[in-house]
Amino acid sequence: MGGNLFANYEEVVAMILFGIGFTTLLLHRNMIKKIIGLNIMDSAVYLFLASKGYIEGRLAPIVVNNVTDMEVYINPVPSGLVLTGIVVSVSVSALMLALTIRLYRRYHTLDLDEIIIQSKKEGK
Amino acid sequence: MSRLKKNYERSFFYRFKKWVEGEYDPFDGKLEIKNTNRVKKELANHTQNPMEVFYQEEEEEIEHATEEGLKWYQKIYKIVSVVICLSIISVLLITVSYLPKIGNPDNPDNNEVSKRYIEKGLEETGATNIVSGMILDYRAFDTFGESNVLFIAACCVLILLRYDFGGKDSANLKKINAEANDRIYEPKNDVILQRVAFVLVPMIIIFGIYVILNGHLSPGGGFSGGAIIGAGLILYLNAFGFKKTERFFSQKTFKWTVFSSLTFYCLAKSYSFYTGANHMESGIPLGTAGNILSSGLILPLNICVGLVVACTMYAFYVMFRKGGF
Numbered sequence: 001m002g003g004n005l006f007a008n009y010e011e012v013v014a015m016i017l018f019g020i021g022f023t024t025l026l027l028h029r030n031m032i033k034k035i036i037g038l039n040i041m042d043s044a045v046y047l048f049l050a051s052k053g054y055i056e057g058r059l060a061p062i063v064v065n066n067v068t069d070m071e072v073y074i075n076p077v078p079s080g081l082v083l084t085g086i087v088v089s090v091s092v093s094a095l096m097l098a099l100t101i102r103l104y105r106r107y108h109t110l111d112l113d114e115i116i117i118q119s120k121k122e123g124k
Numbered sequence: 125m126s127r128l129k130k131n132y133e134r135s136f137f138y139r140f141k142k143w144v145e146g147e148y149d150p151f152d153g154k155l156e157i158k159n160t161n162r163v164k165k166e167l168a169n170h171t172q173n174p175m176e177v178f179y180q181e182e183e184e185e186i187e188h189a190t191e192e193g194l195k196w197y198q199k200i201y202k203i204v205s206v207v208i209c210l211s212i213i214s215v216l217l218i219t220v221s222y223l224p225k226i227g228n229p230d231n232p233d234n235n236e237v238s239k240r241y242i243e244k245g246l247e248e249t250g251a252t253n254i255v256s257g258m259i260l261d262y263r264a265f266d267t268f269g270e271s272n273v274l275f276i277a278a279c280c281v282l283i284l285l286r287y288d289f290g291g292k293d294s295a296n297l298k299k300i301n302a303e304a305n306d307r308i309y310e311p312k313n314d315v316i317l318q319r320v321a322f323v324l325v326p327m328i329i330i331f332g333i334y335v336i337l338n339g340h341l342s343p344g345g346g347f348s349g350g351a352i353i354g355a356g357l358i359l360y361l362n363a364f365g366f367k368k369t370e371r372f373f374s375q376k377t378f379k380w381t382v383f384s385s386l387t388f389y390c391l392a393k394s395y396s397f398y399t400g401a402n403h404m405e406s407g408i409p410l411g412t413a414g415n416i417l418s419s420g421l422i423l424p425l426n427i428c429v430g431l432v433v434a435c436t437m438y439a440f441y442v443m444f445r446k447g448g449f
Contacts, residue, residue: 002222011220019213026205055234056227061254062342063246063413071229075238076245079255080263083347087270091277094440098284101444113194 010051017044042089053078250410250419251340287447321363328356336430350433385428
């Protein structure tokens, strides 16, 4: 173990959130809850990126009074990456929910095991 | 407690109790007597094809076996998945404990890339918001890809959830059914909602426009402003119904707005990159930093992105609710 576990508490929280999301994704049989788990994992990644870009005592990267010194502002690159990630996660959530609606119309259940059993029966 | 279980009668404890009380014969139903059942069934169903009966029984047996297998599989699956999750969390936590401390200016991620963006960003893009200048100038094609991702997601949702496939009668009937069904859930003439929406919707949309237009000066930009405008449109739709929104926002509006925004974005940024790569004068003035009309192409590109995002948000909502505009 390295020594920075408690100093990096934001990243620790992000990793625990990631684990919670992954557990939700694996353990729940309801499709909607699986999608919620995936969204929790997304949020954990954003938290991790945002905490990576933070520098203590510095300002948000918006130029005030024409001061363009690196010592004044935080790192702008992770902020841009988080923006990209949010857009992609919104699209993916919408697509997954649409597919779930189609599955519900076909099998009248959201339970994944039930859907698998029914589809296997139809395949015989 | 175990009496509350559904399959209590098949549990080990119940059978053990029965055996102690002498009510349970461990060989019951497990010897050749079992076959009499099949013979009886065959006699009862002698009009049917015996092979069919056999297949039926076999199918039942397979079903029974799969149910048993599923139960075991689920137990093992739960244990294995919890173990996998815990091991992933512990590996990640060990990695985090070796990462450099948060907020330290000497961390390796604060390298020459962010230095270049901060020190030259205002001079080269003219945007006070460095993040905005970064995503809409240096990495503009990345943002173009993001807008396309949103558009493609909207198209896929449209394909998956659309009701009127262009068919003749059955599809039309489906559409009519969907609309009738939607009327049940639509709060018709809800006075409180309509009054609140009457006050709030213009303010929300104006705030969204403000966020988009000030994207290069303050926090915000096309994505956040577009999401705000989309939320305002959805509130308007919820309060006043589809008939009123169809006056200014139909599928045609969606199609042409998104198409023209994406085309303008692509052409403008291609021109800018082409002239930049060939060391030519692009002729796009950067203006004075801090004014609304400044920073070259960033303002029109922000407007394009905002339009795409607002239309996509509204389209997602409409599609999920009714399956069409």
